[in-house]
Structures are given as structure tokens and as C-alpha cells.
Amino acid sequence: MHNKLLVIGLLLGTTLLSYGQDDKLDMTTIQKIREEGLQHSQVMETAFYLTDVNGPRLQGPGFIKAANWAKGKLAGWGLQNARLESWGDWGQxxxxxxxxxxxxxxxxxxxxxxxxxxxxxxxxxxxxxxxxxxxxxxxxxxxxxxxxxxxxxxxxxxxxxTPTFRSDANRYNDEQLQKMANESVTPQAGxxxxxxxxxxxxxxxxxxxxxxxxxxxxxxxxxxxxxxxxxxxxxxxxxxxxxxxxxxxxxxxxxxxxxxxxxxxxxxxxxxxxxxxxxxxxxxxxxxKDDIKGYNVLAEIPGTDPKLKDEVVMLGAHLDSWHAATGATDNAAGSSVMMEAVRILNTIGAKPRRTIRIALWSGEEQGLHGSKNYVTKHFVDPATNKLNKEGENVAAYFNVDNGTGKIRGIYLQENLAAGPIFSQWLKPFADLGATTVTPKNTGGTDHLFFDRVGLPGFQFIQDPIEYSTRTHHTNMDTYDHLIPDDLKQAATVVAAFVYNAAMRDQKIPRKAPAANTAR
Amino acid sequence: MHNKLLVIGLLLGTTLLSYGQDDKLDMTTIQKIREEGLQHSQVMETAFYLTDVNGPRLQGPGFIKAANWAKGKLAGWGLQNARLESWGDWGQxxxxxxxxxxxxxxxxxxxxxxxxxxxxxxxxxxxxxxxxxxxxxxxxxxxxxxxxxxxxxxxxxxxxxTPTFRSDANRYNDEQLQKMANESVTPQAGxxxxxxxxxxxxxxxxxxxxxxxxxxxxxxxxxxxxxxxxxxxxxxxxxxxxxxxxxxxxxxxxxxxxxxxxxxxxxxxxxxxxxxxxxxxxxxxxxxKDDIKGYNVLAEIPGTDPKLKDEVVMLGAHLDSWHAATGATDNAAGSSVMMEAVRILNTIGAKPRRTIRIALWSGEEQGLHGSKNYVTKHFVDPATNKLNKEGENVAAYFNVDNGTGKIRGIYLQENLAAGPIFSQWLKPFADLGATTVTPKNTGGTDHLFFDRVGLPGFQFIQDPIEYSTRTHHTNMDTYDHLIPDDLKQAATVVAAFVYNAAMRDQKIPRKAPAANTAR
Structure with missing residues (x-):
């Protein structure tokens, strides 16, 4: 990895790359992010504690134990306001x-x-x-x-x-990625x-x-x-x-x-x-039955620009899991990647203009409860059913929840205006395999309710590895099914995206409310 | 399958195909074998009883239960002298x-x-x-x-x-089979x-x-x-x-x-x-500890040619298994195939010139004990260490023990003289994927001691399917990992080989004793 870093430094020559009128990438910081994320990663230690040590993180006490550990870890790394926040009553x-x-x-x-x-x-x-x-x-x-x-x-x-003549694990090939990039967003016929x-x-x-x-x-x-x-x-x-x-x-x-x-x-x-x-x-x-509430874990890196620090860039992943194993790829992987992303930013001393807020959701497996209730409670005016002031201040939300595979790009969720921005942001990570912007929607996880209320919520494209064959909701979703290099890459890419979103002059463009077609 | 049968019948036109000076194939009988083996198979019922119903067939009581069932089944089908024969003391x-x-x-x-x-x-x-x-x-x-x-x-x-990017199950492709056919038998350098x-x-x-x-x-x-x-x-x-x-x-x-x-x-x-x-x-x-002996199951279809009926064509497979599952592919598969092969021959009323003897071995998993002791006791003169009269009368031995995969050909075990004969015998089964004669040795199972004492013992080439990845000596070696069509094909091919060997004028040629290089 180190050699590639050197090559990129030499090729770039300068530390500020201008791709468009708005997005001057801070290559010095991106390089620091790469260095910290790829050379000094702690993502597997985090994953070890969330899986092997904690056990299953089913909504309830298994989750609460992990949530408290994550809160402590985030606070220990220097994040502010690390807290558990109830999203309402859940059940037993x-x-x-x-x-x-x-x-x-x-x-x-x-x-x-x-x-x-x-x-x-x-x-x-x-x-x-x-x-x-x-x-x-x-x-x-x-x-x-x-x-x-x-x-x-x-x-x-x-x-x-019948025996399977296909491999359990797979990565996207160039053809598949190209096809995703070329997808159109014409609505389904019915x-x-x-x-x-x-x-x-x-x-x-x-x-x-x-x-x-x-x-x-x-x-x-x-x-x-x-x-x-x-x-x-x-x-x-x-x-x-x-x-x-x-x-x-x-x-x-x-x-x-x-x-x-x-x-x-x-x-x-x-x-x-x-x-x-x-x-x-x-x-x-x-x-x-002692505590029937559901909780999310939240923590922040405060913004430093007086004009922008009330605005927030969010990154999140659900921390809860099913119970047959330790939910390593679903979703200790995403949780570890998001925790690692903020650790990286904190460690390199990043001073984001906007506030960066990490959310580790719960109740996802039973219906996206944590993120749904958080979005509704914080960002929507119940009288008008439109975004409130706090909602208007959300610059972007990034989610990881597709297993252990490295990031190959991002789903635009039909928010086409974000495409050129993310294409630019991916360029410094082409050598790590992250290249593709697809206009497509992807569903089934916690960016959906951001999208539904008109906030720019995104999920990354990840190599599928053995998610659908061996790990997703299985008794084999364990630490050994994680791929360390892939998680390091993912944390590095996410950290850069979050940093970029916290630094650019404008928030990430939003879809017109009518275009919210998330399913 | 039926269409293919018709096509072959039309193509052949005649019921006696002469491939060489000795081997006039009895195509009428081969066609009956195909009909019975492919259209009226009982191989999966046999496999069901040996696996699901019997349970593990570990050397000892689990094996004995299956052995008695197999003996009864063989006798019920009309085979002669169905019996358990002790091969000596084993242990607990x-x-x-x-x-x-x-x-x-x-x-x-x-x-x-x-x-x-x-x-x-x-x-x-x-x-x-x-x-x-x-x-x-x-x-x-x-x-x-x-x-x-x-x-x-x-x-x-x-x-x-690490996750596997190769499929668990595989079949041999044409290139691999061709390579096996082209192998030379030059001894290893060291x-x-x-x-x-x-x-x-x-x-x-x-x-x-x-x-x-x-x-x-x-x-x-x-x-x-x-x-x-x-x-x-x-x-x-x-x-x-x-x-x-x-x-x-x-x-x-x-x-x-x-x-x-x-x-x-x-x-x-x-x-x-x-x-x-x-x-x-x-x-x-x-x-x-009530019975520390080891047993093989044996049964016969008596020969009908007064000059040849003392000679014997043997077919066999080990019936014992490890215990973590029900030994479906190792080796209820081979045992069911061999039982089905003699059932087919008996059902179509085959009148072999030589006696056909099926052997279901035990103690294979602990060191080929059943077949080794049988060969030594029956076929070798302890004084001279050479074949005795009974040994001289063995025309051939055929073994199946490589899982559930269909037969793709046969290993000559370096007995090159048998090559042209088996090539001819495979021709009527090319449409079923059985085509390849390789001079190579294959080891690890019960033909080895036949080969070692100078008898023509052979094992078939089978598609590997998921033998080394999922079933061989595993807790997943269960009935559902069997492929019915493959076992039907295998039983059909074996029945024809055994029948051909029982009918040809000469026994299958033998290697010179010095050439016994089985490992």
C-alpha cells in the first residue's frame, strides 16, 4: 500500500486538486486519511470487540452492551457528546x-x-x-x-x-461495475x-x-x-x-x-x-423487560466553521444484529468501518467546517426502527411533515451495511446532482478499487428514511463477497468471515467522503421531494 | 434419457458391436442395463436406507446394522450366498x-x-x-x-x-479429461x-x-x-x-x-x-466389546458357463463410514452404486459366464482392512506369497469410492493392456459423459490390495463435485449431498463393465508383478 501512496503523491504533484467549481479536494488531508486508514488501522480491533467479545447484538441487552462499549470507545478516541439516545419503546x-x-x-x-x-x-x-x-x-x-x-x-x-457450482464469494468485475454506472433511473413500469x-x-x-x-x-x-x-x-x-x-x-x-x-x-x-x-x-x-426502550449511539466531531458548524454530516451503520452468530458482516463490519472513519479523522486532527456525527443504529433488523425514529424525531416537523430547521442543516448521510466487501463506489439513490461530486471524490481511491457512481437506488437499510424525507442519504457499493451465501443472517456471521484489507479500505474511503462533505462550501444537493422513490 | 437411448439404438443398428478381436459387446444387454439403470433405478432408495435410516456406519455396530440390511437386500433381490464374512479381529x-x-x-x-x-x-x-x-x-x-x-x-x-472464490462443486471439463487420458506412466523421479x-x-x-x-x-x-x-x-x-x-x-x-x-x-x-x-x-x-471382529458383505450372481463359472468378476465399495454424518458420499454412494449394479444385472436376467461377486468392505477408513484381509486370505498363498488358485480365478475387480459424481472414465492403475478393452467398453456411454481411460494410478481405497498382489483392480474416474470441500469425512456427508442422476449413471456404467468382464473370453490382462506400483 505504501508504494501506491508514494506514486499518487508524485502524480498529483499538488495538494489541492480542483475537479469542478466547488470541489477543491484537500489532498494533504486525504493522504493523511489514507496513511492512517491503511497503515495504522484499528478496524479489526473494533470488529473483534463488537463480535467475539460482545457476542450477538440482538435488539435488547446484547445490543446495549455493544452500544455502551462503542460509546466509551468513541469518547475515548476524543469524540464529543458520545451518548445513547432512545428512539422510543421497542419491546422485550x-x-x-x-x-x-x-x-x-x-x-x-x-x-x-x-x-x-x-x-x-x-x-x-x-x-x-x-x-x-x-x-x-x-x-x-x-x-x-x-x-x-x-x-x-x-x-x-x-x-x-443441489451442490453449488458457483463460488460462495465474489467481487464485482469491471463489466458489472460499468453496467451499474450506466443504469438509468427511469421509474419502473409498474x-x-x-x-x-x-x-x-x-x-x-x-x-x-x-x-x-x-x-x-x-x-x-x-x-x-x-x-x-x-x-x-x-x-x-x-x-x-x-x-x-x-x-x-x-x-x-x-x-x-x-x-x-x-x-x-x-x-x-x-x-x-x-x-x-x-x-x-x-x-x-x-x-x-427491565428496559423496553430502543437506543442509538451518537457522537460528534464538532464543526469549526462558525457559519457551518450547525450543519451536520452524518455517517452511520446499524449496530444491532441477529443472534445466531455475532453479526460480523451484518453489521459489525459497517459499524467498525464507521467508527474507524471517525477515529481516522480524529487521529489526523481533522478540523471539519461542519459537524460530523456518527450514528450506530438499532432495531434495523426488525424494520429500520432506530434510523426511522431518529430521522422523524429530529428532522421532520410533525405539523407540516416537512424538514424542520435541524433537518435543513443535514448536509449528507452516508451508510455502510453490505457486509465485509470493500467499497467499489456509491449508489446515488437517484440523486443525480450528487453524481459529479462523488465521481470527483472517488478519483483518489481508484487505485483501491472504488470507482463507480450508479444512479440506482439500493434499499433495505438505514439511509432509506433520510432519503424518504428528502435528505441526501447514500449507501456505498460493496463487493458482495459471501454475504448472501454464507453470512447475512446466518450462524456463520463471525469474525473470521471479515476481510481486514477490505474493511480498512472502506473506512478510508468513508473517512474521505465524510471529510469532503464537511468541508465543501455547499451541502450535498437534494432531490426534489417528488423524486423520492426510495423503496 | 429415453430419447438418447432411442438414438443410440438407431445409430448402432445391430446388437453386437465388434470393437476388437475379443470384445464383441452385447448391445442388447447393454441397452437393457441402460433402460433398467436409468429408467427404473432403485439407487436412491438404497442410499436412503444406508444413510438416513441406518445412520453412521462406523466400523462397529453402525456398520454391522447396515451390513445386515445390505445382506438382506442383496438376498431379497435374488443374489446367491449373501453373507457377512469376518476378516479378522478389529477392536472396540x-x-x-x-x-x-x-x-x-x-x-x-x-x-x-x-x-x-x-x-x-x-x-x-x-x-x-x-x-x-x-x-x-x-x-x-x-x-x-x-x-x-x-x-x-x-x-x-x-x-x-479467507472466503472462497472457487465453487464448492465441480465437474471435470474436456480439457482436464484429455489431460488425464494423455498422462504417461513414467515412474516418479524420486x-x-x-x-x-x-x-x-x-x-x-x-x-x-x-x-x-x-x-x-x-x-x-x-x-x-x-x-x-x-x-x-x-x-x-x-x-x-x-x-x-x-x-x-x-x-x-x-x-x-x-x-x-x-x-x-x-x-x-x-x-x-x-x-x-x-x-x-x-x-x-x-x-x-461384544463383537470385536470386522466383517465384509459378499453376495454372488453365479456364473453360467461351466468352463468359466469358477472365475469371478468382483465389484466392491466400502460400506463403512466415519461417524459425523451418515457417510453419504463416502461411501454409501459407492455401496449403493455397486448394489444397484448387481440389482440391474439380476433384474434384467443377465446370465454371466463368470460368477459376479459384490463385496461391501469395512474398516476401509481405518486402513483398508476389509479388502486387504480379504485379498490376502482368499487370493494369496502364504507359503509362496503368490496368487493361489482362487486368486488366479479373479478376472477383474472394480471399485467406486470417490463420492457422488458420475463416472467419467477409469484409472488403468498402469495396467496398459487393459486400456483398449476399457476404451471399447466406454463407447456406449459417451453420451452419459463416461469417456476417459487414464493410465494413472489412483490410491486411497479398496482396489489397492488387488493391484498389489497382481490382480487387475480398478477404480473409476468420478466428477469430484464437492467431495474435498464439503462431504469427504465431514458432518455434512448426508443424503442431500447425493446427486440422483449421477448415481444412476454410475450404476449403469458399472453394471455394463462387470457384465462385459464376466462375458469376454479372456480375463482382463494383468500387469507383470514387478509393475505393481500402487501407492
Missing amino acids: GWAVEHSYLAMTAPYYKTIIAVPRAWSGSTNKLQAADILYISASDTTALESYRSRLKNKIILLDQSYKI PDTTMRSRMLAMRTQNAFNQKMRKLAKQEGALGMLNTTQNSVDGTLFVSGDYANAALGATPDDLADLSIAVEDYLTLCRLMKAGIPVKLEIDVKTKFY | GWAVEHSYLAMTAPYYKTIIAVPRAWSGSTNKLQAADILYISASDTTALESYRSRLKNKIILLDQSYKI PDTTMRSRMLAMRTQNAFNQKMRKLAKQEGALGMLNTTQNSVDGTLFVSGDYANAALGATPDDLADLSIAVEDYLTLCRLMKAGIPVKLEIDVKTKFY
């Missing part, structure tokens, strides 16, 4: 205290299993038979009523597992019916599962097994019935377990073949 | 009766763990601290003596996990020093582990954790200290567990960072 906290599932007949086999979030307990080791159910409508459900006592419920699944029908199917399935669980609990069933088509090779995709946290899940609810698809299908085949199967199960979960 | 049987491992501090996490074969027990749920050991020489080992009581031992490992140094390193490590376990047991340690570099994503590579079966392992030995590499490295990092870690462990294994 929850954690696993014991989890064990095995098949004991026709032979013994431990089953890879993780309780789904807000699952109930069996409270002790219990032997259980399986109730194998093929029905998926509630009429048929009633017919199982009398057979549920002490049973573990297994719904028929006909997944077909609503996304695929997504809509998928959501509908999911809702139907969830409604069935809810009814099933209610009936099963009444009738004294012990547990229920789940899996997904892609939960192969020991990698389990696990989330949870998060409506339950608010809807009053209790410890005496069914034990609700996600298991490996291979084990699931073995159980299905044995039941279909009439082979007697016995399970043993021991699940203990704990519900926390 | 062993199975897992309970297995649970979790981290309880700094937070709760179930750890994916499988006891290594012939591991001891903890017999109840025990809380335990970790003793983290960086030393790998026995001098340093002594210094840990007083600290072993109630500890679980974790040896320092510095594996670096001994394989890489292999030798790797074996040496493994022996040193094993010796250290043995000493460690002995010391740890004396001092009252509870268990020991292991992992491998490639035990990623929930796929654990697990075998066992099989010397122990003979060397008198006992239930009060250390619990000896293989765990996921991500969990292993998390524990290492936490210990290095001085974070207090607590585990809880509950392992119960059972040792079986």
Missing part, C-alpha cells in the same frame, strides 16, 4: 441461555439448531416425538389438535438441495409484482405459523422446527418472529428452532417412510 | 450417545461440535475453563501438568480463514517428499496429541478441542484417533471434540486477549 429483550437438539432414534445425531429470536423454552431436557404436518391451511390444522401434546412440529418441506407476491406468500406462511404456534402452545406441544432452502453445509439462516417481541412472547411459548436443511429433510424423509423418530430437546431462553 | 465398536458443547461466558453460544471417533466421555454436564496451550513440545507440556484439572484443552492454532514431510508432521502432531491426552487424563482434564483449517461455514471435517480402537480407549478418556474453525479461532482470540471464557460440555460415548 431476549437471549438464548441453553440450546440443544438431537435425534435419538433411529440413531443418535446432534442437530445443528438455533432458536429463532423470541422463541420460548422447554426449560429442561425433554424427549419428544415428531408431529409431521403436511397441511398448510388452518382448516386442516384443527385436525392435528388432539395430537400436539409433547410433540415437536415438523412441517413438510420439499426443498431440493409495481414490483414479484416482490409483492413473495411478500404475500411470506405473510400467508407467517400467519399460518402464528396460528400453528398458538394452537400448539394451547395443546402442550414442545417445539417447532424450521429451515430454509439455503441453510446448507452447516450454514443456517436464522432470524426471528420479531412481531413477537411486541406481541408479548413469553418463556412458555413453543421452542421455535431453525435447523440445518439436511437434518430437516432427513427428518421429513424418515417420517414419510414411517421410520420411528425420537428427538430430545433442551431450550432455555430469557426475556428482558 | 464405538458410538456417540450424547454430545453438547457451548460457550457460556462471555456470552452463550452453542458450538457446532462432534466427538472424534473413540473419544471418551464427560458423562454429565460439566462447566469447564479452557487451558490454552501454545506449546507443541512435550518438555513444555510438563509445565501444564498442575493446571489440567477439570480443564478443556485448546491448542493454539493460527489458521487464517519419493514424494511433500507427502512424506506432511506424513511426518502429522505423526509428530499425533504423537504430541497422544502424550497430551495421556497427561491430561492423568491430571483430570475434561476434554480437548480440535479443528481443521477447512472446517468452515459449519462443515466440520471429523475422523478419529483410530489407533485408539485397538489401543484400549476407554469411556473415561478425555472427551475429544472436533469443532467449527470459526468457533475454535474465536476461543483462541478470546483467550489471547485475556477475556474470561467458560464452557459447558456433556459428552457420552459408548464402547462395544
